[in-house]
Amino acid sequence: MHHDALPPVSWRLTLDALEAEVRRRTPLEPALGIVLGSGLGGLADHLADVTAIPFSELPGWPAATAPGHAGRLLLGHLAGVPVVALQGRFHLYEGHPAGLVVQPVLLMQRLGAPVVLLTNAAGGVDPAYGAGTIMLIRDHLNLTGVNPLIGPNDERLGPRFPDMVDAWDPALRALLRRAAQETRVTVEEGVYAQLLGPSFETPAEVRMLGVLGANAVGMSTVVEAIVARWAGLRVAGVSLVTNPGAGITGQPLTHEEVLAAGEAAGPRMVSLVRRFAELLPTT
Numbered sequence: 001m002h003h004d005a006l007p008p009v010s011w012r013l014t015l016d017a018l019e020a021e022v023r024r025r026t027p028l029e030p031a032l033g034i035v036l037g038s039g040l041g042g043l044a045d046h047l048a049d050v051t052a053i054p055f056s057e058l059p060g061w062p063a064a065t066a067p068g069h070a071g072r073l074l075l076g077h078l079a080g081v082p083v084v085a086l087q088g089r090f091h092l093y094e095g096h097p098a099g100l101v102v103q104p105v106l107l108m109q110r111l112g113a114p115v116v117l118l119t120n121a122a123g124g125v126d127p128a129y130g131a132g133t134i135m136l137i138r139d140h141l142n143l144t145g146v147n148p149l150i151g152p153n154d155e156r157l158g159p160r161f162p163d164m165v166d167a168w169d170p171a172l173r174a175l176l177r178r179a180a181q182e183t184r185v186t187v188e189e190g191v192y193a194q195l196l197g198p199s200f201e202t203p204a205e206v207r208m209l210g211v212l213g214a215n216a217v218g219m220s221t222v223v224e225a226i227v228a229r230w231a232g233l234r235v236a237g238v239s240l241v242t243n244p245g246a247g248i249t250g251q252p253l254t255h256e257e258v259l260a261a262g263e264a265a266g267p268r269m270v271s272l273v274r275r276f277a278e279l280l281p282t283t
Contacts, residue, residue, distance in 0.1 A: 006099025007151025008158070011106060017059040018103065019110045026051040028075045030084040032277055033108030033233075037120035037220060038255075039262015040240065041070050041087045043078075043270050050076035055088070060100070064088040073104070075111075081277040084108050093197035093219055098148035102227040106157075115172065115234045115280060117273065118224055121258050122192060122216035122239040123201065125209045127248055129216065129241045132265045134187045134272065136176050137168050137237030140222045141193040141214055148223050149230060158230035167229045172236035179275035185268045190215025192239055194222035200253045206245035216241055238272070240265050 006014075028051070036043055044050075055061040055071040064071025071088040078085075086108075090101045105116050124133060153160045173189070180187040193209050195201065197219030201209070209217050216239045228235045242261035243253055 005151060006097050008099070008149055008154050009152035011099065011103070011157065012154060014060055014103065015106055015110050018107050021058055022053065022073070022075070022107070022111060025053060026075050028082050029112040030075065030082050030108065031113065031115070031282060032081060032083045032280060033105065033113035033116040034083055034085040034273065035089055035104065035116070035118045035224065036085055036087050037089065037240070039121050039242065039259045040119050040266065040269055042266040043273060044070070044074055044085060044087045046270055046274065047074055047076035047078055047083070047085065050074050061103070064090070065094050079274045079278045081280065083277065084111055084113055089220060091197065091220055092144060092146060092223070098146050098223055102148045102224050105224050105228045105233065106231055109231055109233050115236070116228050117276065118221045118235065118237040119269070120218045120221045120239050121242045121262050122218040123206070123243055123245040123253070124241040124248065125193070125206055125217055125245050126190065126215040127244070129188065129244065131241065131243050131261050133241035134185065134265065134268060135192070135216050135239040135241055136173055136187050136189045137192045137239060138173065138189050139168060139191045140225060141191060141212060142222045142226065143193050144196050144223065146196070146223065148227050158232065162226070162230040164226070164229060167225055167235060169234045169236055172234055175279050176236055176238065176272070176276055179272055179279055183271040183275045185272045187272070188215070192221060192237065193217045195219060201245060206248065209245070217245060238269070240269060
């Protein structure tokens with residue numbers, strides 16, 4: 001095992017410390033946790049009465065390094081619903097152990113959120129997906145070669161062999177579709193593949209992903225979803241397809257392009273997520 005690996009058996013003490021630090025600042029009990037991916041941080045501006053905590057002020061959390069990631073934990077209200085939001089996230093490609101990458105979703109659960117919505121910016125594998133396509137995640141492919149649950153398990157948090165059938169909650173996905181309908185936002189639905197990064201995929205890799213049944217590809221989200229399901233959270237996900245995958249158009253890819261597309265689709269994402277929050281059953 002990696003020398004700085006954080007196996008599940010070590011997580012409870014870490015979560016105790018994180019929870020205590022958040023509770024020193026706010027008593028808010030979130031009904032929903034939201035992870036805001038690249039270029040989607042603008043949703044933060046729609047939160048009311050916000051408590052914002054920089055990552056660096058939370059025990060064991062380094063500052064965010066990915067461009068387009070602010071690196072703050074936010075607690076406030078979205079459309080009247082109490083939420084905890086992660087503005088930015090940790091990535092495996094930054095050199096972080098998987099056990100750190102998944103701490104934010106576990107903290108959201110600790111703070112009281114029964115549901116978590118994971119968002120990301122992704123490359124399109126499906127040739128029909130143009131830039132700006134919003135895809136609801138139906139299922140995933142973990143192609144990172146990493147699983148955050150490796151190492152001694154903590155049965156108090158989750159089972160040794162968690163089931164991943166319906167990892168992406170069908171009822172929540174139906175709620176997202178309803179939210180899309182009511183806000184007149186067009187959505188697709190498909191399979192998200194996570195690779196390690198940080199290099200973008202080659203054209204051959206994009207063709208491979210298509211053969212394997214992926215519709216979109218990125219460098220986050222799946223490891224978080226695995227741990228969220230293990231811990232008993234209900235999970236929903238939305239990918240913003242910011243660019244066709246390598247080889248589909250013949251153009252080179254840049255991170256700037258990803259952030260710009262996130263900016264452009266921001267308002268559609270915001271109205272979709274706001275409506276989703278409003279539709280969530282409060283019990």
